[in-house]
Amino acid sequence: MTAADPFGTSALRDATLLAWGTSPTRLREDAATESDLVRGGYRDRVLTELAQNAADAAARTSVAGRLRVELDGDRLSVANVGAPLDESGVHALSALRVSGKTDGVGRFGVGFTAVRSVSDEIEVRSSSGSVAFSAARTRAEIERTGLPEPDHGVPVLRLVWATEEAPAAGYDTEVVLTLRPEVDGGALLTAMTAEAVDLLLELPALQSIRIGDREFVRTGRELDGGLTEVAVGDRVWWQYAATSARWLVPVSAGAVQPVGGDVLRAPTRSDEELSLPALVVADTELQPDRRRIMPGTAIGHLAYGYAEFVAALPISERLALVPLPGFAKGEVDEQLREAVLRDLAGHPWLPGSAGRDLRPPEAAVLPGLTDELADLLVDVVPGLLVPALSGPAGARALAAVGVHRLGLARLADQLSGIERDPAWWARLYDALTPLVVDALAVEELAAIPVPLTDGRTVTGPRTVVLGHDLGAAGRGVDWMRLVHPDAAHPLLTRLGAGSVGALDVLADPALRRRIEDVDEWEDENDPTAADLADTVLPLVAAATGPLPGWLGLLPLPDDTGELRAADELLLPDAPLRAVLVPDSPFGTVAGGVVDEHGAGALRALGVGWGFAVLRAELPTGPEHDLADETDWWATLSDDPEVLVAVRDLDLVDPEAWPAALRLLASDPETAGLLTDRDGYTAWWLRRHARVDGVPLGSLRAPDEGTFAGLLDPLDHPDAAALAGALAGERVDSTAMAELLLDRLADRGRTPTPAVIARTHRLLAEATAAGGLDLDALSPPARVRAVDGTVADPSDALVLDRPWYAAAIPADRLVVGDLASAAALADLLDLPPASEAVHGEVTGPGRAGDWASEPSAVLASVVSGRPLPVGAVVVHEQLTVRLTGAVRAEVEVPWWVDESGRTHVDVRGMGQGVADGR
Structure with missing residues (x-):
């Protein structure tokens, strides 16, 4: 029974065979063409070409394309849904060089040749009719016509036969390939599985591909x-x-x-x-x-x-x-x-920080940009990209499309000239901090603007200073390049800004020049003066440590409305007012200034509460307007490194000194100066301050016994704190020497022999050191002997040799220290004992040496003193005949005669060992 032939395949075969028979060359050309396509362009595209045909079939009928691939033994089946095979398609399949395609991606054209790479027996089964291609049947037809078989084999896809086979159920078209024996079906299926996903992406008309047991389905959503x-x-x-x-x-x-x-x-x-x-x-x-x-x-x-x-x-x-x-x-x-x-x-596609997409040529990227920094710069840097695109990962991509890379140096330039409040700048510095990772970044930001307290914005942190712990106290400073407190940030320090404290700001020479320009201070309504005071006083409150003394020149209004230097004013309730003379030059600071700035800041500035303290670094002379400063300076051997002194002591009411001393002792700042005997404050008080009419320098502290019995103790509750301003343990002035000489001559005073001897020693040492003006001292009318006797100078002798101590009566001996006896004799205008009295040893003695005398050795061991060396004359009873100022024959324990020989009473050997030579 002959198969139905809806596509006229018989006529197509006859036409092809006639062409071959008429022109055998055409047969060879067809064979060569098919062979070239199979071995060349379509050698590995079986599934691809069949999938394109399936996609086109689905698109023609607007159905979701499905493709199924199955392997059954040596038979490979590829089935699809969509438009079935039609006559033009059959013509295209057998034409080899043409396609029946009018649209779509591949409708039975040359690509179908790909099936020849795996099969010689090919069927195309479709719901509209089926056809087959066969190498065996084509070869038989060629032999039947008597044509020679081409060298490349027969062109299988030129002769087509109709078949009765139907496509697989559920599909409209099925291509069935009988694989050649050398083709590995399993490997072919594996290769096709690897292509499935790509084909679904490339051919949108296909929705699914099933290969064996695996199905690939494409889904999508908008x-x-x-x-x-x-x-x-x-x-x-x-x-x-x-x-x-x-x-x-x-x-x-x-x-x-x-x-x-x-x-x-x-x-x-x-x-x-x-x-x-x-x-x-x-x-x-x-x-x-x-x-x-x-x-x-x-x-x-x-x-x-x-x-x-x-x-x-x-x-x-x-x-x-x-x-x-x-x-x-x-x-x-x-x-x-x-x-x-x-x-x-x-085209615009780069997201800008301003909220719109930008073209690359108009965009700029700041590496490391953060959200905070972008918010601050969005109105400053045109075309700034969003932070998400500003990391290192995107740098190459942005460079590839020509986006401008904004460096920190360029950013600093773009910030120049913009007006923003100081808090904005602080936020900017904070946002920039993570970007400053090395010295190069620091250098690049060298020109970043910085707002100052005077309202200016200047270029470069290296030209400014940050206020350390100033807070709001730094506002209004216009005499130095101080960063506005609202803009202060640690980044500025890293970029080279200096750091100052309140004391540094107050010590700036520019402020001193401002204050000293007294022509500006006309009245209390002068806004310049008021503004300066409002700026300086908060800084004073914030400062720690002593302030420069010249800050006391700052003009402030007094209670009458007149502008006066701060150190010429007192606080309204200042206790200093009660101890000053009635006509003191001090005024009273206006109460409104006290209310606004507080008494503490005003006191630190120099407005009086108690006594003011002057402090001067590296002073070079008496140029500080202190009372008697020149006289005090003359007492110094070298210029002090720091001059610290209480001012205005000369303005104290003489009757108010007890209260004034109490005020000095109760203030820690001034109390410390009272202990420095050589400092100006204690020096001046010793000379000029009086209690009950007695100068402080004539009084001693209650627990100070150096001159007990000669000087009276100070009767004052703060006597101990005033020790440096009282008489001390030495004679430090001609006036003190004169006082002590007078007190020694006063029969009404009863110092102990120890105090007498110590006082004479200190007087002698001061004389020997050149600390006394002897021309200003008159010889005393009476002198004090060591036993306390007040003696006439004509009877008194200064002990200058130890052996005279036992020979001359104590009521005639003035005793200090043997080493300074000459100076004491010079001070008192008395003769030394050794010059005024001569002694001659009487009676025989035994000549020997110290080392041979058992009693001398024993005395050395017992006393712990070294045994004298040399000759000694030992007497059973040592008697000396005195001549000169003293005439007597006296018994002594030891003596040194005019030839230098030592004589010792055998009973006084111990003293001889102690004092002998």
């Missing part, structure tokens, strides 16, 4: 910005349909995964390698084997809309789709890369 999310199994792509191409990029966990390398898909995979970060699927003219673009084909238009694709992506993902610099993989890749970069450069 996203914002024209994107479509395409998924095949657990693999996801974002797709954008531009004017001339579809662009796809893999996505994982919401982040794009640039492909790195692919091929041009037109629409299925070609051999044109690309290095673009996204897949491109486009219709473009290919060579017959669909592996290469036709020479001369323009492809630049395929890039139109690429920037729109990138702009549709989330901001954080956009730079991933910028082609990075590198070698192109071929001419097509080079052309398409350049076209993509042109499209990116010419």
Whole structure:
């Protein structure tokens, strides 16, 4: 029974056989062409070509395309849904060089030749009719006609036969291939499985592909910005349909995964390698084997809309789709890369901090930009990109499209001249801090503007200083380049700004010049004076440590409205007022100033409460307007490093000294100066301060016994604190020497012999040291002997040799220290005992030496004193005859005669050892 032939296959065979018979060359050409296509362009495209036919069939009937591939032994079945086989399709299948395609991507054209790479027996079963191609039947026909078989084998796809086979159930068309023995069906199926996902991406008319037991299904959903999310199994792509191409990029966990390398898909995979970060699927003219673009084909238009694709992506993902610099993989890749970069450069897709997308030429990136910094700079830097694109990961991509890289130095330049409040600058410094990571960054920001307390904004942190712990107290400072407190930030220190405390600001010479420019201070309504006071006094309150003395010149209003220097004013309730003379030059500071700035700051500035203290570093002379300063300076051997002194002591009311001393002792600042005997304060008080009419220098502290019985103790509750201003343990002035000499001559005073001897020693030492003006001292009318007797100078002798102590009566001896006896004799105008009295030893003695005398050795051991060396004359009873100022014959324990020999009474050997030579 003959099979139905709806497509006229018999006539097609007859026409082909007639052509071959008429022109045997045509047979060889057909065989060669088919062989070339099988071995060349279509050698590995079986599934691709059949999938394209399936996609076209589905598109023609607007159904969701399905493709099924099954292997049963050596028979491979590829079935699809959609438009069935028609006559033009049969003609195309058997024509070899033409296609029945009018639209779509591949409808039974030359690509069907790919099946010949695996099969010699091919069936196309369709619901509209089925056909078959057979190498065996074609060979038999050629032999029947007597034509020689071509060298390349018979052209199987030129002769077609009608068959009765129907397609698999549920499908409209089925291609059945009987695999040649050398074809590995399992490997072929594995290779087709690897192609399935790509085919679903390339051929949107196909919705699913089943290969064996595995089914691949493509799903999609619309996203914002024209994107479509395409998924095949657990693999996801974002797709954008531009004017001339579809662009796809893999996505994982919401982040794009640039492909790195692919091929041009037109629409299925070609051999044109690309290095673009996204897949491109486009219709473009290919060579017959669909592996290469036709020479001369323009492809630049395929890039139109690429920037729109990138702009549709989330901001954080956009730079991933910028082609990075590198070698192109071929001419097509080079052309398409350049076209993509042109499209990116010419359209807005880079998100700016101002909220709109920018073209690369108008954009700028600040590496390391943060959200905080972007908020601050959005109105300052035109075209600033958002922080999400400003990290190091996107630097190459931005450079590839020509985005300007904004360095810190350029940023500093752009900040120059802008007007912002100081708090804005502080926020800027804080936001810039993470970007300043090395010395280069520090150098680049050397010109960043800095707002000052005087309202100016200057260039460069290296020219300014930060107020350390000043807080709001620094506001209004205009005599130095002080950073406004609201703008102060540690970054400025790293950039070279100095640091000052309140004391440094107050000690600035520029402030001193301001204050000393007294012509400005006309009245209390002078705003310049008031503003300066309002600026200085908070700094004074914030300062720690002693202030420069010249700050006391700061003009402040007094209670009458007149401007006066601060150190000429007293606080309204100052206790100092009660101890000053009635006509003191001090005024009273205005109460409003006290209320506004507080008594503490005013006192520190120099407004009087108690006594003011002057402090001067490295003074060079008596130029500080202190009473009797020149006289005190003359007592110094060297200029002091620091002069600290209580001022205005000469203004104390003489009757108020007890209260004044109490005030001095109760103030820690002045109390410390009372202990410095050599300092100006204690020196002046010793000379001029009086209690009950007695100078402080004539009084001693109650627990100070050096001159007990000669000087009276101070009767004052703060006597101990005033010790430095009282008589001390030495004779330090001619006046003190005169006082002590008078007190020694006063019979009404009863100092102990020890005090008498100590006082004479101190007087003698002061004389020997040149500390007394002897010309200013008159010889005393009476002198004090060591036993306390007040003696006439004509009877008194100064002890200058130890052996005279036992020979001369104590009521005639004036005793100090043997070493300074000559100076004491000079001071008192008395003769030394050794010059006024001569002694002659009477009676025989025994000559010997100290080492031979047992009693001398024993006395040395017992007393712990060294044994004298040399000769000694030992007497059973030593008697000396005195002549001169004293005439008597006296018994003594030891004596040294005029020849220098030592005589010792045997009973006084111990004293001889102690005092002998």
